[in-house]
Amino acid sequence: DTEVTQTPKHLVMGMTNKKSLKCEQHMGHRAMYWYKQKAKKPPELMFVYSYEKLSINESVPSRFSPECPNSSLLNLHLHALQPEDSALYLCASSQSDSSNQPQHFGDGTRLSIL
Amino acid sequence: KQEVTQIPAALSVPEGENLVLNCSFTDSAIYNLQWFRQDPGKGLTSLLLIQSSQREQTSGRLNASLDKSSGRSTLYIAASQPGDSATYLCAPFIYNQGGKLIFGQGTELSVKP
Numbered sequence: 538d539t540e541v542t543q544t545p546k547h548l549v550m551g552m553t554n555k556k557s558l559k560c561e562q563h564m565g566h567r568a569m570y571w572y573k574q575k576a577k578k579p580p581e582l583m584f585v586y587s588y589e590k591l592s593i594n595e596s597v598p599s600r601f602s603p604e605c606p607n608s609s610l611l612n613l614h615l616h617a618l619q620p621e622d623s624a625l626y627l628c629a630s631s632q633s634d635s636s637n638q639p640q641h642f643g644d645g646t647r648l649s650i651l
Numbered sequence: 652k653q654e655v656t657q658i659p660a661a662l663s664v665p666e667g668e669n670l671v672l673n674c675s676f677t678d679s680a681i682y683n684l685q686w687f688r689q690d691p692g693k694g695l696t697s698l699l700l701i702q703s704s705q706r707e708q709t710s711g712r713l714n715a716s717l718d719k720s721s722g723r724s725t726l727y728i729a730a731s732q733p734g735d736s737a738t739y740l741c742a743p744f745i746y747n748q749g750g751k752l753i754f755g756q757g758t759e760l761s762v763k764p
Binding site: 541543568570578579580581582585587592593625627629631633634635637638639640641642643644645647 | 749
């Protein structure tokens, strides 16, 4: 079990669907992250939220829309995705985005685009 | 731009061996470096975090070293076990308008009984 909880664990959607990925942590961390991981590749950073404000967007296409409604929750809204967006989406958190404390990861959402 | 390289890409050893995983990075301006383990289809588990001012960090059978000036880190696993089989990722933490980890490609470790 991890302290970062991601739902759903698996998601299959069509290219015209709208869905959301959710991430929750109750460790009091003020930085939260979205990563995308393709098979046999390392995670690639997508977004960083620091104190509920977006601090880094790694030039991610607008069909991915992050949201941080409060310090414990992080969402990733998906719309009009492409087959190449199929991947494992990982959420992580840390005390702050400039701290020397480790990042803690969830188990991810396995996303398949039909 | 920070680039991270891990050698070897894959490693297969018999149970009980001591082994070393290598990580090199091009930019020494890092805050810290984290070693992670990833089991197939799972998220990342943090193993060790070594601060930029530290030379090494230990947890159980694991020991990580850091030589920031030469851009190198190693993860030493003592008395390997089949349960250690996983992909091991190193990730220096940098700060540039926000903090982020830069991951290497990983070392896929298989420990045979």
